[in-house]
Amino acid sequence: DGGITQSPKYLFRKEGQNVTLSCEQNLNHDAMYWYRQDPGQGLRLIYYSQIVNDFQKGDIAEGYSVSREKKESFPLTVTSAQKNPTAFYLCASSNRGDQPQHFGDGTRLSIL
Amino acid sequence: GQQLNQSPQSMFIQEGEDVSMNCTSSSIFNTWLWYKQDPGEGPVLLIALYKAGELTSNGRLTAQFGITRKDSFLNISASIPSDVGIYFCAGRTGAGSYQLTFGKGTKLSVIP
Numbered sequence: 001d002g003g004i005t006q007s008p009k010y011l012f013r014k015e016g017q018n019v020t021l022s023c024e025q026n027l028n029h030d031a032m033y034w035y036r037q038d039p040g041q042g043l044r045l046i047y048y049s050q051i052v053n054d055f056q057k058g059d060i061a062e063g064y065s066v067s068r069e070k071k072e073s074f075p076l077t078v079t080s081a082q083k084n085p086t087a088f089y090l091c092a093s094s095n096r097g098d099q100p101q102h103f104g105d106g107t108r109l110s111i112l
Numbered sequence: 113g114q115q116l117n118q119s120p121q122s123m124f125i126q127e128g129e130d131v132s133m134n135c136t137s138s139s140i141f142n143t144w145l146w147y148k149q150d151p152g153e154g155p156v157l158l159i160a161l162y163k164a165g166e167l168t169s170n171g172r173l174t175a176q177f178g179i180t181r182k183d184s185f186l187n188i189s190a191s192i193p194s195d196v197g198i199y200f201c202a203g204r205t206g207a208g209s210y211q212l213t214f215g216k217g218t219k220l221s222v223i224p
Contacts, residue, residue: 042214103154
């Protein structure tokens with residue numbers, strides 16, 4: 001079944017800890033994206049990657065890092081520098097930048 | 113950055129009624145997308161629009177790309193309980209741009 005898989009569904013972070021959110025796609029899409037969603041808000045872009053080994057900062061990249069070593073995978077690390085990490089994180093992919101983005105089912109990150 | 117104003121913020125309707133919602137922008141967009149999000153899940157693409165004046169349907173859903181290229185509309189006819197959710201508009205400003213700007217969503221409740 002083709003799609004985008006995000007894991008885990010729920011994640012808890014302790015103060016000062018880095019955590020990594022997984023995103024895998026088997027749609028053979030070149031581009032992948034990470035968004036943050038807060039209650040009552042639209043989606044805000046954290047990072048995106050047009051191609052393997054390349055990525056660009058979005059509107060709210062501070063406190064986050066990414067890597068794109070494989071076409072299928074685009075993990076997001078929420079670092080201890082992100083002071084307000086509690087949010088719903090969504091990963092998306094698209095065939096090209098001008099094609100619609102398709103989303104995974106999200107990871108909800110909370111602070112312990 | 114660009115901003116999208118989506119309205120209404122929320123709406124309650126009777127089952128069987130028609131629904132209209134819209135997005136407006138201060139910037140010109142060359143792509144408009146409409147997504148639906150159920151609680152705890154990722155957004156699902158409903159309709160994509162690529163040309164000013166374009167009118168596209170997907171079952172009971174119809175969306176239009178405004179002539180000014182600064183707005184878009186989504187209509188749902190004969191609403192049913194499973195239409196409940198949050199509807200987001202998203203726009204892309206330029207050819208080759210990977211970044212989408214999202215509205216804050218319209219929360220739809222359907223009263224049986």
